[in-house]
Amino acid sequence: RGHGTTDQDGEVVATLCGVVERVNKLVYVRTLRARYKPEVGDIIVGRVIEIAPKRWRLEINFSQDAVLMLSSMNLPDGIQRRRTAVDELNMRSIFEENDVVCAEVRGFQHDGSLHLQARSQKYGKLQRGQLLTVPAYLVKRRKLHFHHLEQYDVDLILGCNGFIWVGEHVVVREIADLKEDEQKLSAEAETFTPIETRRHICRLANAARLLSALGFTLTVELIIQTAEASVSSNVEINDMLGAEFYVQTAEGEAKRRGDLLGKKR
Amino acid sequence: MTSISILIMTACMTGTRSACINAATLALADAGIPMRDIVTSCSAGYLCSTPLLDLNYIEDSAGGADVTVGILAKMDKVTLLQMDAKLPMDTFETVMDLATEGCKAIATYIREVLLENTKQLECQRG
Numbered sequence: 601r602g603h604g605t606t607d608q609d610g611e612v613v614a615t616l617c618g619v620v621e622r623v624n625k626l627v628y629v630r631t632l633r634a635r636y637k638p639e640v641g642d643i644i645v646g647r648v649i650e651i652a653p654k655r656w657r658l659e660i661n662f663s664q665d666a667v668l669m670l671s672s673m674n675l676p677d678g679i680q681r682r683r684t685a686v687d688e689l690n691m692r693s694i695f696e697e698n699d700v701v702c703a704e705v706r707g708f709q710h711d712g713s714l715h716l717q718a719r720s721q722k723y724g725k726l727q728r729g730q731l732l733t734v735p736a737y738l739v740k741r742r743k744l745h746f747h748h749l750e751q752y753d754v755d756l757i758l759g760c761n762g763f764i765w766v767g768e769h770v771v772v773r774e775i776a777d778l779k780e781d782e783q784k785l786s787a788e789a790e791t792f793t794p795i796e797t798r799r800h801i802c803r804l805a806n807a808a809r810l811l812s813a814l815g816f817t818l819t820v821e822l823i824i825q826t827a828e829a830s831v832s833s834n835v836e837i838n839d840m841l842g843a844e845f846y847v848q849t850a851e852g853e854a855k856r857r858g859d860l861l862g863k864k865r
Numbered sequence: 866m867t868s869i870s871i872l873i874m875t876a877c878m879t880g881t882r883s884a885c886i887n888a889a890t891l892a893l894a895d896a897g898i899p900m901r902d903i904v905t906s907c908s909a910g911y912l913c914s915t916p917l918l919d920l921n922y923i924e925d926s927a928g929g930a931d932v933t934v935g936i937l938a939k940m941d942k943v944t945l946l947q948m949d950a951k952l953p954m955d956t957f958e959t960v961m962d963l964a965t966e967g968c969k970a971i972a973t974y975i976r977e978v979l980l981e982n983t984k985q986l987e988c989q990r991g
Contacts (some may be wrong), residue, residue, distance in 0.1 A: 604899060608940075615899040617979045619987055632986045634897025663867050738990065815989030
């Protein structure tokens with residue numbers, strides 16, 4: 601008698617449209633296309649919509665906005681200290697409106713909205729890339745959500761809320777190196793992303809879009825496979841979302857699943 | 866507390882009330898919002914001493930009675946009961962029963978469609 605069910609005249613009736621799951625004596629209904637349902641420890645990609653006193657408000661695919669407190673964020677100079685009023689005034693220099701941010705769910709607030717934290721070097725502002733939206737149920741919770749695709753030099757972050765980031769690879773810098781790199785930073789800001797990397801980013805993003813439209817669970821291997829298949833079939837990047845490649849991908853996936861079933865038997 | 870807003874745009878002039886209710890039910894169920902039961906609605910009328918189910922525009926504007934019934938399918942509870950024009954009591958009962966049957970038929974159909982859609986999505990997902 602779990603989530604999504606209710607007791608009516610002694611009978612257990614479902615209140616949701618979905619798949620019935622049974623775990624020992626617990627019966628619950630799992631919905632498919634519902635909104636993202638967050639859990640503590642999820643990795644999330646979101647967009648800043650508002651800067652409020654001492655916090656940022658992020659839009660994630662949830663019924664309420666998530667809150668990222670200033671104290672849950674590493675300061676740019678890396679020193680652990682108390683946030684002063686000057687820090688508050690400089691909030692805009694860290695994240696502005698419409699910036700894409702990667703963070704982790706720390707917990708729930710009393711009104712049900714999410715509390716986020718971004719204390720590690722791998723969280724934070726995401727630049728030079730694309731943000732995709734897919735239905736949240738296509739991204740399963742795994743051990744690893746940050747993927748660095750070496751052969752393309754691209755970062756792929758699968759947010760549990762259905763926001764997927766495909767972008768140029770960012771070298772995770774240690775805090776001690778930050779002062780020396782400050783000069784490099786300004787130089788880096790001027791160099792553009794090489795066009796090959798950009799092409800790879802677009803190809804992977806299109807592969808992800810295609811897979812989400814077909815309704816397949818998104819995994820890194822599947823995205824890479826689709827991208828490689830498109831390269832080997834000489835499909836142009838903008839043709840990837842066309843009907844032919846759709847059919848080709850669907851057939852490939854059907855074949856793969858048939859093989860899996862055959863192996864199980 | 867969160868609020869849910871439903872926006873419906875109708876493309877046709879006949880049976881809009883019932884169509885809106887059925888569409889809203891389908892949308893809420895598909896979105897994964899918990900509901901106690903499926904709400905369906907159907908209209909029935911009485912013209913030339915025959916009860917008619919699901920009137921179209923011509924039959925509706927003919928001046929006869931038009932009863933719109935909305936029920937919770939499995940719990941057998943009435944949520945909406947509207948009527949234009951006047952009807953004697955016993956004919957009203959026949960017409961209302963007819964509308965209720967129509968609602969139940971729609972409810973079974975909606976359930977089938979939802980089940981099939983869920984199966985397909987789950988199958989696609991792998």
